[in-house]
Amino acid sequence: MLIQPAISLLREQLLSDFPSGSALAFTEGRLYLTGDDARELRILDTRYRTAGSVTLFSHPQYRIPKPEKADLESAVVMKHKQAVYLAAFGSASLDTRRQIVLVPLPLRTSDHPVIYSRYADDFLEHLGQHLHDVNIEGATMFKTRLIFANRGHEDNPHNTLIYARPDCWNAMEQDIPFIQSLKLPDNSRGFCGVSDLCYISARDILLLTFTTEATTSTYDDGIIGDSYLGIVREFSKKSRQETLTVDEMINLPAVSPVFAGQKIEGICLEKVRSEGLLLHLVADNDAGDSRLFTINAVL
Template sequence: MRLTHHQHFPGIPSASGLAYHDGHYYVVGDDATKLFILNADLTPAEQIPLPNADQKQTRIPKPVKNDWESLSTIVINNQTALLALGSGSLSPHRNAALLYFPGTGHIEIKDLSNFYKQIGDNIELNIEAATEIGEHLLIGNRGHLGRPENLLVRCEKQDIWNSPVKTHTTQLILPKEPAFSGISGLAWHPEKDWLYFTTSTEETASTYDDGKIGESRIGIIKNATNALQQPTVSPDEWFLLEKIHPVFKGQKIESICLRELNDGLEITLVADNDDGGSHLFRLAAE
């Protein structure tokens, strides 16, 4: 992998979810009041006010934020939508899904309380990642120092607010160094059937508190559809980002998306270092 471009966005707060669709990047922040849309060249295109968010604010206070931690494209009733998921780490504020339909501009919030109750009986909810994988939805649940388990939950349908939903959970087993790294982003490449994911280290022993930022990595799981049917899975490839380029040192990577170019696959990452702005990185997958 090779870094080709990086750019800071002081006007996009707390980026935690990133997706690419039809020539545009979509960025959502865990406490932002808007959905941000960028052109393919990363110039600002549009800002979509989020439902129930006070537009006089740029950031929602932590105790009541929806905590949108992931963003993915899905297909609902033959329409492409952008889906953001609340982390589920604090009920009821974070038990929600955000749907935005770029074709019509329609935006709405769905209640995920029943779905989160269904899967939360067995895990401590801290949903940080999601991606469409075929006709299914794959969710990444992040662990922490107090409970160091990263889980991949495959949902047999994408409209998870219409519960019950059949699910299968696979534990993501990462190399022992560092001591613990938590999943932060997911992106599936359908032609290769490769699952790309990001992780980061953070010194926190809960799903609610923030901690000191450490290292971020990219992992790849090949033959992902079959691998996710197993009880455990490990990355086939595993990259420390600051070894790719020193600009990644101290960056907390929150999300990942893929874009096919004429000369190959481009990987885009977004970082939120709790300073009020966001940073995007582009890499060539060599």
């Protein structure tokens, strides 16, 4: 029997001291938050209280200016060489945004971790040969692969998923990424650009966030419209299809008016419960702060 999706808002909180929230990852009771022009990685507990931070970039300004920022738009927890890292990926929409930042986990309040920077130039050069615009906005782990979400815009209205090895900066010639087109159902209004991914292995569900934004490039911001939660069921069976069709799109402002005008940029799973999926979302409204949401999703 097909479950009728139901979303309920459990918590909402403004972070006025952290700019431009763009990605969330969760592990071991902690949320890891990046911002596309933020200087630090913020560590939070599940009630959104600050539990620590890590300086990623040394810059005199609170918000790194747009031409200079690394534009970290996606983050995952991943294993690499027998260690666990928080990996944050730049959008790669400009040369200054090709950086990948690796932060070793777990972090304790007394830690001063060594931050590793990587550049996946060969991987990105290959993508540039197959995509009109490279603009990586989301990421998730799927079994042994890393999936990136590449966002389109009004002049290039094509969203794609990119399947790659997790350490894509070490990609060899034979490691050709698989590129999959995304098709959205008809109930989304206007062009919706994908903004993040979250694969839930216990349910074999891929969740995607989408936003409408009036922009015709990968660089300029535009008027923020609605945000959506997309659902792909039985994802494992569909992961090698040339085109992936999103089964359902849930308009988040229709769930609660607090989502109106909020550009949802990141999503992560905290827990699979009998009453639903406990999820966290982060929004960037382009005004210099971030807003966090806890939702329960019966899918």
